[in-house]
Each structure stands twice: as structure tokens, then as C-alpha cells.
Amino acid sequence: MTGSHALENEFSLLRQWLFEQALPLWSTAAVDLRSGGFFEWLTEEGAPVEEPRRARVTGRQIYSFAIAERLGWDGPTRDLVRHGLVSLEGFIGTNGFVVPLKTVDGTVLRHDFDLYDHAFVLFGLAAAVGTGEQCVRLEALAEQLRGRIQAHFAHPVAGFQEGPRGSVVLKANPHMHMLEAALAWEAISDDPAWGALADEIAELCLEKLIDPKTGALREFFDHDWNLIDEAPGDLVEPGHQFEWAWLLKRWGLSRNRPDAFRAADRLIWVGESFGICRERGLAFNELNGDLSIRIGTSRLWPQTERIKAHVISYATAVSEQAAETSALLAVESIRALRRYFDYPLRGGWHEYIDVEGRPIRNNTRTSSLYHIICAISEVADLIDTGNARRQHRQVARAASF
Missing domain, CATH: 1.50.10.20 (Glycosyltransferase)
Structure with missing residues (x-):
């Protein structure tokens, strides 16, 4: 089975779970x-x-x-x-x-x-x-x-x-979500300020937030946007490598920016090379600045960001081989995510899996629905609109870089 066909099968399972279990629960019990x-x-x-x-x-x-x-x-x-x-x-x-x-x-x-x-x-x-x-x-x-x-x-x-100024460290994470919000508004508004805001944050990421020594996206900075190299300020989060990569590729595609694609591909490489436990097939929670493991447990949300990064990489791949690789990694990521759905409450999910691969029992968290449905939506956009047409269109544009 090809990666694209496997991806369609996995999407079908995700969509069925979302419609039949998750949404009926969260639209009632959590309201x-x-x-x-x-x-x-x-x-x-x-x-x-x-x-x-x-x-x-x-x-x-x-x-x-x-x-x-x-x-x-x-x-x-x-x-x-x-x-x-x-x-x-x-x-x-x-x-x-x-x-x-x-x-x-x-x-x-x-x-x-x-x-x-x-x-x-x-x-x-x-x-x-x-x-x-x-x-x-x-x-x-x-x-x-x-x-x-x-x-x-x-x-x-x-x-x-x-x-x-100088009273607090500067943080990458809220800027990532401001970029996400700016791109969402740019898609539906005629106000050019949204696109300008997206440009400002994406350029900030490319110029300041990525460690030039490792290619990894860092989390904390001093008041001049310089890296903090001492623990715990040297934090690297595998999930954010994937999430920023997804956003940079979205932004880079709309701006015809090959440098954004190169940086995003490097972030994905960092995430895959250092941020995945191969025995469990799950993304770690945290790495140190030298990309060694800091926290080896695995939260739910990084698995969703890994899906999104590989789905957009599949959609914008410049070769059949690259597309197949990204599709297979997206499939692997979806299967990893589905492990969290083995929860006592139908439609709920575990938030953590420990280093032995066992779910950590706890209440189920409302805020994770956003991560899950966003990942499902990305796969749906690829498949439901016709992946062959979309791939052809986006590959042609990416190749024009």
C-alpha cells in the first residue's frame, strides 16, 4: 500500500472517531x-x-x-x-x-x-x-x-x-500562536495589517528564534532576542519543531520564500532525529539545547503537530519519493496519536504516555481538542479536496522557488 492510500485509511479512522465519539462528548459534557x-x-x-x-x-x-x-x-x-x-x-x-x-x-x-x-x-x-x-x-x-x-x-x-523591558524573558510559543492567528485572519480579512503581522513574526522566527548551531527552534530569549544557553532556558520542544515548521511552510508558500521551507525542513529533521522515541514511536516532551533528552514522557499534542508537519510536507513535496516519505511519516504520526484515544471515557483521551509506553491515568483535558481537530482538518484538506490535484498545484509552486 502506498503512503497516500495508507494516509486515506488513517484519515477515515480519525474522522469516524471524531464524529462518532469525540464531538458528541465534548459538545455536551464539557459545555x-x-x-x-x-x-x-x-x-x-x-x-x-x-x-x-x-x-x-x-x-x-x-x-x-x-x-x-x-x-x-x-x-x-x-x-x-x-x-x-x-x-x-x-x-x-x-x-x-x-x-x-x-x-x-x-x-x-x-x-x-x-x-x-x-x-x-x-x-x-x-x-x-x-x-x-x-x-x-x-x-x-x-x-x-x-x-x-x-x-x-x-x-x-x-x-x-x-x-x-528586561523584566521578563521573551518567549517563542505565544508568538507561534500569534502567527497562527494572523494567518487565519489574513485568509478572511482585507486588512493588510494581518499579513504584516504574520510577516513580522515569521521573519523573527527565521532571524532570531532558531539556533544557528543546531537548526532547532528555541523557546526562551533575553530582552534582545538572544538565545539563553543555560538550563532551563535552553529548552527545545520537539512538538514545537513540527508546529513552527507547519506554520513556516504555510507562510513560505504564500510568500514564495524558499528560505522558510529550508528552515522548516531543518526543524522537521531536528524533531524526527532527536525528538522521537523510536521504541515507542512517540515524540518526547522536551530536549535540552544540545538536543539531548530532558523529559522523556510524551504528551498528546506533539503527536498532532508531527502529523501537520508531515501532511504539509507531503502536499508541497518536490518529488514522488519525498511525497511518499512524508505520507508514511504522517501515517506513523496518526497511529501514534490514536494510542492516546484508548481512554476509559468514550471520546476522551489520555494526556501523557510514560517512558515505558503506558498511559498516565488522569482526567481528560478539554484544550487538547483543538490540537486533535486541527490535525484532522489538515489531513482532510489534503484528501477531501483531491490530493493529486492539490499536490500537483503545490509542487509546481514549490518548484518555482
Whole structure:
């Protein structure tokens, strides 16, 4: 069986699980109809766990149900998106910035500026507009929020700082999700500022976030965007090698930037060469700056990012051999992800697998639905639109580099 046929088979299994098990669970048990928003966890019995609510999870759930609608699930997706929007707007404080964390009754637990949460609010708003929901009002809200972030927290070089200069380390991860949000808005908005923001962050990644010695994407930086070489600041996350690679290839394809593809391919190589446990077939959680293993357990989300990196590599491959290799790695990654679905609650998932390959029993986490459905959506985009036509079109464009 060829890699493309195996990929289609794996997608069929993923889609069936998503439609028949996951979405029926998360569209009901994790939706708080009394207080609004979404529960952060479910127990193994399907009961909601009452914990403070994060803005980022609300944005992720809006995206998840918007994508579920696009994938063809026949559940009440539009009602769920609207339910999420009511909650999401409640996270925007009187100063116009996002409150990262609140109690169920609305008491603010954190007042600090968190770029990560702002990114997911923007991302969730884009997903809602993508369904045709309140387009004019929500786009204006997103533009206002973006403007406030840029006016108050722009770094003098590029990107953003989350506190006074020199008071906090600079972080790659929230910038990755700001890039994701900017690309989402660029696809549906006529405002050129979204594309400019995407360009700024992608260029920052290429110039500052990648260690020139190893080709790995690093996580933490000093106030001038210099690498931090001492532990624990020298962190490398295999999942983020794949996730940044996926974003850089999306951005590079739209800008005709072969350097972005080269950097992305190097990130994927780092992830595959140093970030995968070959015995378990799973991505590690963390590496050190020298690419040795720091934490050998395996969370769910890096497996989803590995899928996305190999799917876009398959779609943009410049040769049949490269396409086949990427397809087979995508299949391997999907099979790794499906191991997490062997959970006591139908439609739930384990969050961790230990170094012996055993799931670590715990409640099931709402926020991981975003990772899972995003990966499934990437495979669906490749297959449902006709992988041969898409591959031919994108290979031709990639070859023009």
C-alpha cells in the first residue's frame, strides 16, 4: 500500500472517531450551560471538573466547533460557536485586554498581560467569522485587540514583550500562536495589517528564534532576542519543531520564500532525529539545547503537530519519493496519536504516555481538542479536496522557488 492510500485509511479512522465519539462528548459534557463557557476537564466517568476558566480554552473550543462544521459533522456547531463567543467576550476586560484566568463566577484571578491568551482570543474570533458569524462586529473587535497589543507591548526589534523591558524573558510559543492567528485572519480579512503581522513574526522566527548551531527552534530569549544557553532556558520542544515548521511552510508558500521551507525542513529533521522515541514511536516532551533528552514522557499534542508537519510536507513535496516519505511519516504520526484515544471515557483521551509506553491515568483535558481537530482538518484538506490535484498545484509552486 502506498503512503497516500495508507494516509486515506488513517484519515477515515480519525474522522469516524471524531464524529462518532469525540464531538458528541465534548459538545455536551464539557459545555457549561449554567455559567457559560466550557469546562476545562472531564473525569473518566464524563463528569465536568469545576476549575477556573482560561481565555485560551474558550478560543480553542470556538475554533474546534467551527472546524467540526466545516468537516461536515451534523451536530449543533453554530450554537456552540455562539455559546463560546458569549464567554470569550467576557474575558475582555474594561481596559480592552484579555483577562487570562477567571473563576466560574467571573472573578478575575490574573491581571497580567499574557500574549498566549490574546493569540487564542484572536484565533477564536477568526474561526467564528469564518463560519459567517457576526463578521463585521467580530472583525472590528479583533482589529481593536490587535491594535492595543501592538501599541502597548510591541518589542523594539520585533514581536512582543509581556512586561517592562528586561523584566521578563521573551518567549517563542505565544508568538507561534500569534502567527497562527494572523494567518487565519489574513485568509478572511482585507486588512493588510494581518499579513504584516504574520510577516513580522515569521521573519523573527527565521532571524532570531532558531539556533544557528543546531537548526532547532528555541523557546526562551533575553530582552534582545538572544538565545539563553543555560538550563532551563535552553529548552527545545520537539512538538514545537513540527508546529513552527507547519506554520513556516504555510507562510513560505504564500510568500514564495524558499528560505522558510529550508528552515522548516531543518526543524522537521531536528524533531524526527532527536525528538522521537523510536521504541515507542512517540515524540518526547522536551530536549535540552544540545538536543539531548530532558523529559522523556510524551504528551498528546506533539503527536498532532508531527502529523501537520508531515501532511504539509507531503502536499508541497518536490518529488514522488519525498511525497511518499512524508505520507508514511504522517501515517506513523496518526497511529501514534490514536494510542492516546484508548481512554476509559468514550471520546476522551489520555494526556501523557510514560517512558515505558503506558498511559498516565488522569482526567481528560478539554484544550487538547483543538490540537486533535486541527490535525484532522489538515489531513482532510489534503484528501477531501483531491490530493493529486492539490499536490500537483503545490509542487509546481514549490518548484518555482
